[in-house]
Amino acid sequence: MxxxxxxxxxxxxxxxxxxxxxxxxxxxxxxxxxxxxxxxxxxxxxxxxxxxxxxxxxxxxxxxxxxxxxxxxxxxxxxVGRSFQIPQPFEGLTVFENLLTAAAYGQRKREAEVQDACIAILQDTGLLAKANVLAGALSLLDRKRLELARAMATGPExxxxxxxxxxxxxxxxxxxxxxxxxxxxxxxxxxxxxxxxxxxxxxxxxxxxxxxxxxxxxxxxxxxxxxxxxxxxxxxxxx
Known part of the structure; x- marks a missing residue:
């Protein structure tokens, strides 16, 4: 295919x-x-x-x-999911909230429907321990991870x-x-x-x-x- x-x-x-x-x-x-x-x-x-x-x-x-x-x-x-060269998270939201927003909007689903998938993505991208950290407080590596995770949260093919x-x-x-x-x-x-x-x-x-x-x-x-x-x-x- x-x-x-x-x-x-x-x-x-x-x-x-x-x-x-x-x-x-x-x-x-x-x-x-x-x-x-x-x-x-x-x-x-x-x-x-x-x-x-x-x-x-x-x-x-x-x-x-x-x-x-x-x-x-x-x-x-x-x-189609995309990460950007310069990470562009919602800095006033937590890591988890960033994923919920991307997943709910990108997949046209309610936040409750995408929570489990977002938790799995946090695990896959090494961000689970920082789920409740504000995105604006992340290191460059973790901002890159979050950029990757947000792209994954939209459910890309x-x-x-x-x-x-x-x-x-x-x-x-x-x-x-x-x-x-x-x-x-x-x-x-x-x-x-x-x-x-x-x-x-x-x-x-x-x-x-x-x-x-x-x-x-x-x-x-x-x-x-x-x-x-x-x-x-x-x-x-x-x-």
Missing amino acids: TVLELANVSKTFGALKVTDDVTFSVPKGQALGIIGPNGAGKSTLFNLITGNILPDAGTVTLLGRDVTRSPAMERVRMG LLLLDEIAGGLTEAECRTLVATIRGLHAQGITIIWIEHVLHALTSVVERLLVLDFGRVIGMGEPEVIMASKDVREIYLGMEV
């Missing part, structure tokens, strides 16, 4: 083509990593998948349904991670990667944008490389990272 398919998707802002004829698909249960230099169009690609922006050309298909013109909230309720390992220490990164690997082992389909390559390649089965909005490579991580074009364009190495 294919969870997500993009076919010839393009997006232009003024004279700048930020997504250029992008085509790829993600089968259920796979983890796909996306890499590319700054300005390559990675975040724009996520915004096209989530419906925060709409493409100028091409189609976006989610779980067999054309969602190209569908609004972002409709896609959330169809099963597809989980989008936007540079979630950025800014963490090596030890913190290992902790977060173990959490993501555990979620993936449960069968969650993941697309992960990341600059911390060792974290990314320890989880994903495939890598997609973007440069100036175009896909320049896609395949197994070892093959992609050994590619001459990828090393020259992404790593800045003359090969």
Whole structure:
């Protein structure tokens, strides 16, 4: 089963083509990593998948349904969950209250119906002991965990991670990667944008490389990272 398919998707802002004829698909249960230099169009690609922006050309298909013109909230309720590069919790609410809000709104359910699922997510993301801590008082690692947990609380079929390992220490990164690997082992389909390559390649089965909005490579991580074009364009190495 294919969870997500993009076919010839393009997006232009003024004279700048930020997504250029992008085509790829993600089968259920796979983890796909996306890499590319700054300005390559990675975040724009996520915004096209989530419906925060709409493409100028091409189609976006989610779980067999054309969602190209569908609004972002409709896609959330169809099963798209997303974390953001800069965590954006409700700082005046507790960790648990943040999850309840995301779950109730994202799944169109009463809080009482989603409490048990939210407790399970807190357990899976290592936040159970901090359920009653205000989100504004969390460390960076725990804010990243909460960002991940809030995305999971919407009940996603597809989980989008936007540079979630950025800014963490090596030890913190290992902790977060173990959490993501555990979620993936449960069968969650993941697309992960990341600059911390060792974290990314320890989880994903495939890598997609973007440069100036175009896909320049896609395949197994070892093959992609050994590619001459990828090393020259992404790593800045003359090969």
